[in-house]
Amino acid sequence: MNGNAKKGYFFVFLTGVFFSFEVIGFKEIFKKFHLRPEIAAFYGVAIAALIVTPFFLFNLKRRESLKTTIRNNGKVLLVGTFCNAIGIVMYYYALRISDLGPSAVLIKMTVLYNVILGVAFLKEEMRGFEMIGILFAILGIILISSLDGQIQVTSAIIILISAFFFAIQSYLIKRYIENIDGLAFAYLRILLLSFFFACYITMNGSWVVLSPVLTFALGLFSLLGYFLGRAFYFEAHNHLPISKLNSTLLIEPVFLMAIGVLFMHEPLPPKKIMGTVFIMSGLYLLIFHRQRKIK
Numbered sequence: 177m178n179g180n181a182k183k184g185y186f187f188v189f190l191t192g193v194f195f196s197f198e199v200i201g202f203k204e205i206f207k208k209f210h211l212r213p214e215i216a217a218f219y220g221v222a223i224a225a226l227i228v229t230p231f232f233l234f235n236l237k238r239r240e241s242l243k244t245t246i247r248n249n250g251k252v253l254l255v256g257t258f259c260n261a262i263g264i265v266m267y268y269y270a271l272r273i274s275d276l277g278p279s280a281v282l283i284k285m286t287v288l289y290n291v292i293l294g295v296a297f298l299k300e301e302m303r304g305f306e307m308i309g310i311l312f313a314i315l316g317i318i319l320i321s322s323l324d325g326q327i328q329v330t331s332a333i334i335i336l337i338s339a340f341f342f343a344i345q346s347y348l349i350k351r352y353i354e355n356i357d358g359l360a361f362a363y364l365r366i367l368l369l370s371f372f373f374a375c376y377i378t379m380n381g382s383w384v385v386l387s388p389v390l391t392f393a394l395g396l397f398s399l400l401g402y403f404l405g406r407a408f409y410f411e412a413h414n415h416l417p418i419s420k421l422n423s424t425l426l427i428e429p430v431f432l433m434a435i436g437v438l439f440m441h442e443p444l445p446p447k448k449i450m451g452t453v454f455i456m457s458g459l460y461l462l463i464f465h466r467q468r469k470i471k
Contacts, residue, residue, distance in 0.1 A: 180415050181415060181416060183415050184412045184414075184415030184416035185412075185416070187358075187408040187409070187411050187412035187415065188408070188409070188412045188416070190404075190405075190408040191405050191406075191408045191409040191412065192428040192431070193405075194400045194401055194404045194405030194408065195401050195405045195428060196428060196431055196432055196435070197397060197400045197401065198397045198398065198400050198401020198402065198405060199271075199276070199280060199401070199432060200276070200432070200435060201393070201396070201397030201400075202216060202220075202268065202271065202394075202397055203271055203276050203440075205390070205393060205394065205397075206268070206271060206272040209390060210272070211272075211384075211386075212382060212384070213264075213265050213266075213267075213268030213269045213271075213272060214265050214268075214373055214376050214377055214380070214382070215377065215382065215384050215386075216268060216394055217261075217264050217265060217268060217369070217373050218370065218373035218374060218377055219386055219390075219391050219394045219395065220394040220395055220397060220398030220402065221366045221369040221370045221373065221398050221402050222370040222373075222374075222395075223391060223392065223394060223395025223396075223398065223399075224366050224395050224398040224399040224402055224403050225363070225366045225367050225370050226395075227395060227399055228363055228366075228399070228403055229363075232360075232363055238359075238360070241357050241359070241360040242360050242363070242364065244357070244360075245357050245360040245361055245364060246364065248353075249352070249353050249356070249361065251352075252348045252349060252352050252353060253361065253364055253365065253368070254368065255344075255348060256344060256345030256348045256349070256365075257345070257364075257365050257368040257369060257372070258368075258372060259341040259342075259344040259345060260341065260342060260345055260365070260369065261368075261369055261372040261373065261376075262338070262341045263338040263339070263340075263341030263342045264338075264369070265373075265376070266334050266335070266337060266338035266341070267279075267283060267334075267335060267338040267339075267342075269334060270327075270331040270332075270334040270335045270338070273328065273331055274326065274327040274328065274331045274332075274335075275326040275327060275436055275440075275442045276432055276433070276435065276436035276440060276442065277326070277429075277432060277433035277436040277437065277442055277448065277452075278320045278326055278327040278332075278433075278448065278451075279327065279331075279335055280428070280429035280432035280433060280436075281316075281320055281429040281433065281451070281452050281455055281456075282317065282320060282327075282332055282335040282336060282339065282455075283335055283338065283339050283342070283429070284339070284428070284429050284455070284459065285313065285317070285335075285336055285339040285340075285455075285459075286339045286340075286342045286343040286346070287459045288310065288313050288458075288459060289339060289340050289343035290343050290346055290347060290350075291306065291310075293343060293344075293347040294347070294350075297347070297351070305461060306461070308458075308461060309457075309458040309459065309460070309461030310458060311458070312454050312455070312457050312458025312461065313454070313455050313458030313459055314458075315454045315458075316450075316451045316452065316453070316454030316455030316456075316457075316458060317332070317336070317451070317455065318451075319447050319448075319450055319451030319454065320332065320447075320448065320451035320452070320455065326442065326443065326448070349410070349413055350413070353413075355414055356410050356411070356413055356414060357410075358406075358407040358408065358409070358410035358411030358412075358413075358414075359407045359411075361406075361407075361410045362402070362403050362404075362406040362407035362410060363403065363407075365402070365406060366398070366402050366403055369402070429452070429456075430452065430456065433448075433452060
């Protein structure tokens with residue numbers, strides 16, 4: 177493993193850590209305050225954007241990196257972030273009424289969608305080994321989706337759809353951006369997300385004034401996940417193939433499921449274990465086979 181790959185894996189590791197903090201934090205907030213998903217998302221990304229704005233605006237080099245990112249990658253940023261906004265609202269809606277573990281596993285179906293998008297639009301091949309992986313993943317989805325009392329079928333479907341919207345951004349980056357400035361891209365992304373969520377809330381007339389403590393908590397968790405987590409993830413694109421990015425992140429839902437069982441008192445029936453094993457195995461088969469073909 178060369179130094180470039182080590183740096184990429186380190187970035188992916190940090191991505192998983194920050195993503196986990198964000199998901200756990202929002203799950204706890206939804207459990208205690210029953211917020212609408214778009215309200216939680218807006219306050220989170222808006223406060224995170226306010227916190228990091230001085231970091232970019234008061235430095236000439238960083239201001240130039242923002243201009244360069246907008247000029248070179250503006251279309252990908254706009255379309256990808258819009259799809260992300262849809263996915264976030266849908267995922268938070270499902271997370272609000274479902275257990276942490278099953279939700280974290282199902283959202284990783286972005287890996288499967290990336291493979292499908294690659295085959296459909298990037299002229300990548302689909303072979304028998306990968307078909308087995310897809311079948312494993314589908315079987316795992318069926319098991320996880322039928323967990324009584326932990327996740328509803330409707331919630332599972334919503335999460336699977338939201339995973340597709342999340343996958344679109346990675347596909348666009350893979351196809352159209354050769355070298356990405358992770359910090360600049362992540363900052364511009366949370367600015368756009370703030371705008372999209374504000375428009376959505378205004379159209380629905382669902383504005384709510386939150387307490388300063390709750391607002392700060394949402395901003396802190398969003399700073400960890402939406403900014404730092406995404407910045408490291410975008411940077412990792414410069415050092416690793418997309419397949420290795422996805423395969424390394426497969427450990428995140430297992431960690432989140434363990435957190436749910438150990439600290440949130442979520443049950444651990446055999447069906448949950450089997451479903452998780454099938455999904456993780458299926459996605460690993462997809463990624464592992466693609467790595468072998470790349471080599």
